[in-house]
Amino acid sequence: MDLVADLQRAREYHRRQEWVDACDAFWAIDGASPLAIEDLERLAESTYILGRGDEAASLLQRAFQVRVDAGDIGSAVRCAFYLWHVLGVKGEFAHAGGWIARAWRLIESQPECAEQGYLLIPEAERQFGEGDLAGAFATAGRAVGMGDECGDRDLVTVAAHIQGRARIREGRVREGLALLDEAMVRVTGGETSAGIACWVYCSVIDACHELHEVQRAREWTAALNAWCDARPQFTGAFSGVCRIHRAELLQLGGAWADALREAHWACEQLTQGFGEAMAGPALYQLGEIHRLRGESASAEEAFGHASEYGWETQPGLALLWLAQGKVDACVAAIRRALAETTDRLVRSRLLPAHIEIMLATSDVSAAREGARELAEIAEVYDTAALHARSAHARGAVHLADGSPEAALPALRLAWRLWRDLDAPYEAACARVLVGMACRDLHDEDTAAMELDAACHVFAQLGAVPDLARTDALIGKRRVGDVAGLSAREVEVLRLVAAGKTNQAIAAELFISDRTVARHLSNIFAKLGVGSRTAAAAYAFGHGIR
Numbered sequence: 001m002d003l004v005a006d007l008q009r010a011r012e013y014h015r016r017q018e019w020v021d022a023c024d025a026f027w028a029i030d031g032a033s034p035l036a037i038e039d040l041e042r043l044a045e046s047t048y049i050l051g052r053g054d055e056a057a058s059l060l061q062r063a064f065q066v067r068v069d070a071g072d073i074g075s076a077v078r079c080a081f082y083l084w085h086v087l088g089v090k091g092e093f094a095h096a097g098g099w100i101a102r103a104w105r106l107i108e109s110q111p112e113c114a115e116q117g118y119l120l121i122p123e124a125e126r127q128f129g130e131g132d133l134a135g136a137f138a139t140a141g142r143a144v145g146m147g148d149e150c151g152d153r154d155l156v157t158v159a160a161h162i163q164g165r166a167r168i169r170e171g172r173v174r175e176g177l178a179l180l181d182e183a184m185v186r187v188t189g190g191e192t193s194a195g196i197a198c199w200v201y202c203s204v205i206d207a208c209h210e211l212h213e214v215q216r217a218r219e220w221t222a223a224l225n226a227w228c229d230a231r232p233q234f235t236g237a238f239s240g241v242c243r244i245h246r247a248e249l250l251q252l253g254g255a256w257a258d259a260l261r262e263a264h265w266a267c268e269q270l271t272q273g274f275g276e277a278m279a280g281p282a283l284y285q286l287g288e289i290h291r292l293r294g295e296s297a298s299a300e301e302a303f304g305h306a307s308e309y310g311w312e313t314q315p316g317l318a319l320l321w322l323a324q325g326k327v328d329a330c331v332a333a334i335r336r337a338l339a340e341t342t343d344r345l346v347r348s349r350l351l352p353a354h355i356e357i358m359l360a361t362s363d364v365s366a367a368r369e370g371a372r373e374l375a376e377i378a379e380v381y382d383t384a385a386l387h388a389r390s391a392h393a394r395g396a397v398h399l400a401d402g403s404p405e406a407a408l409p410a411l412r413l414a415w416r417l418w419r420d421l422d423a424p425y426e427a428a429c430a431r432v433l434v435g436m437a438c439r440d441l442h443d444e445d446t447a448a449m450e451l452d453a454a455c456h457v458f459a460q461l462g463a464v465p466d467l468a469r470t471d472a473l474i475g476k477r478r479v480g481d482v483a484g485l486s487a488r489e490v491e492v493l494r495l496v497a498a499g500k501t502n503q504a505i506a507a508e509l510f511i512s513d514r515t516v517a518r519h520l521s522n523i524f525a526k527l528g529v530g531s532r533t534a535a536a537a538y539a540f541g542h543g544i545r
Contacts, residue, residue, distance in 0.1 A: 003033060011042065017194055017231050019046040037066045041079070048082060049194055051240070051269070053090045057083060068106070077103045077115040082195065084122055091277050097122070117146030117155045124162045128169075131343070137166040154196045157186045161200050165207050169345065171380045177216065180204045188223050201227070202241045209248060210345045212385035214421050221249055240269030244282050251289055254424040256461055260289045271309075280311025288316045292425070294464030296320060312337065315353030322357055323465055327507075330357055348377045348386060355393045362503060364400050364512035371397045388417035392430055395437070402515040404437035411437060425466075428457035432470055439487035447487070448474065484526050490544060492519045496532055497539035 010025035026043035029035060035043060044059035060083040067076035080103035087096035100122050107115055120143040127136035140162040147155030164179030184204055187197045201224050208217035224242055243266035250259035266282040287302030299320050303313040314337035321330035334354045341347050351374045358367035371393040378386040395410035411434045418427035435450030451474050458467035485493065488509070495505045502516045509516075520532075529535050538544075 003029060007039065010039070014042045014046060019050050022046045023050065037063060040066065045195055048086060049198060053086055056086045060086065073106050073110065074113060074115045077107050078118060081118040081121070089277055112146060114146055114150035114152040114155050117143040117152070117159065121158060121162070124159070128162060128166055133166045133170045137163050140166070153186060153191045154193050157183050157192050157200055158196055161203060165203070168207060168211055173211070173381050177213070180207060184220055184223070188227070197227070205245045209245060211381060212348070212383045214252065214385050217245070218249055221245060240266045240282065241278050243269070244278065244285055247285050247289070252423050254461055256289060256293065263289055280306045280309035283309065284311050284313060284316060291316055291320050293462050296324060315350050318357060319353050322360060327361055331361055344377050344380065348374065352389050352393060355396065359396055359400050359510045360507060362506035362511070362513050364397065367400065368397050384417050384421055388414050388421070388426065391417065395433055399433060399437055400511045400515065402511065402518060404440035407437045408434065424457050425461055425463060428454040429466070432473070436473070442486055444487060485523065489519050489523050492516060493523055493535060493539050494544050496520070497536040497544060
């Protein structure tokens with residue numbers, strides 16, 4: 001074995017960020033003769049990026065001890081910092097905290113330095129996770145200051161991005177996004193190490209997802225894709241997390257087959273040990289795609305596995321149960337999820353499903369309150385997707401209240417916003433409600449066009465449940481001008497003739513019991529009858545079935 005040549009080759013692999021080859025080469029050398037500290041740290045970085053958690057943890061502990069023995073406290077602290085992150089990704093939080101405490105003990109008597117700034121990052125992350133946003137911003141700000149003073153770009157980048165996330169959660173969105181963009185410019189400009197680049201890429205795109213900041217997420221994901229494509233050996237936990245976000249954006253953009261593939265790959269990568277903390281969201285995303293495609297058994301299985309990894313399965317599972325007719329279960333689940341959630345951005349992901357379920361079960365009052373809260377959140381965070389969700393909810397509530405005139409402007413706004421965001425499924429859902437509102441206003445031709453357009457999109461996407469529901473609506477076009485009845489009144493009369501109660505009619509048409517009663521009163525007056533039995537007889541006699 002020519003150790004000198006082999007080391008040169010291994011170092012070149014690492015320099016070119018060919019991490020798989022670097023790992024193989026360094027491990028072969030280490031088996032023959034222990035690596036020098038710089039090469040040991042190169043191997044540790046390569047295993048860290050590849051998501052080989054156990055290997056990375058073992059190597060970082062070795063490197064830490066070598067640095068301590070050599071009296072190089074600053075480098076030892078950096079090893080402890082990366083060890084904290086590896087152990088955290090592995091879900092070993094107590095172990096991770098122990099290493100940070102050990103590192104603080106080593107360096108607390110030293111003059112202020114960049115390494116102390118790195119040890120502030122875990123504290124800022126803890127504060128952020130516990131909702132102490134001002135504290136997280138201030139702690140990360142101290143780290144930024146130390147990084148600036150010492151010229152440490154990695155520290156500045158990771159600390160500034162934490163500040164950005166804290167500002168966004170506080171509702172100071174523009175300030176927060178500017179900080180995230182600054183961090184990403186450093187990363188895409190190649191100013192940071194590969195490990196920090198992976199970390200910040202994933203975290204920034206996750207922040208965009210939480211904020212419903214679709215366009216920015218797409219822009220940075222395109223940059224991320226280019227970064228990954230230039231590094232074919234980028235695999236493992238970081239790659240798996242990136243695939244979750246790719247799947248989310250592909251789903252939103254209507255590329256459901258590609259989204260399903262990315263979600264499957266993310267699950268495979270994140271359920272292998274390292275990265276388990278993110279396996280839950282990967283499985284949840286897989287379940288969502290299956291749910292939209294009408295693959296109920298696969299969706300339920302994916303949601304179940306997500307729960308096993310400790311991930312919240314709402315609102316997806318509640319919407320699946322609604323589609324399956326498990327009304328009590330879906331109502332209880334969505335109410336429970338909202339009751340235990342205080343973070344406004346998290347609630348913004350639950351509220352649209354809550355509103356849909358409340359309308360389906362004729363609790364229009366609860367739906368109205370949910371729409372009001374969603375509107376308030378949209379005003380605070382001010383992103384196009386949040387405004388689209390809010391407008392859709394507002395229109396749906398107006399429609400359920402029997403006010404199609406008020407519903408139409410909101411629903412058309414939702415459609416335009418989703419169209420501009422290139423979100424075909426959400427835009428088609430808005431068009432379905434536009435069609436229903438037009439039908440209630442006796443504009444059957446426009447209603448037919450809207451419903452047909454939505455059907456076309458659902459068919460292209462493979463949205464089987466939505467296609468079936470919309471086909472059924474198209475089949476319920478008004479039968480002539482029956483005694484001056486509106487399209488919605490004909491639908492109510494058909495259900496009365498089928499023996500449905502007011503509550504059952506309300507659930508099927510997504511309107512309130514009160515609205516059903518008003519429709520019945522109008523029907524009785526127009527038909528000149530005084531009972532449900534007489535109205536049903538009229539329906540049978542005029543072919544309304």
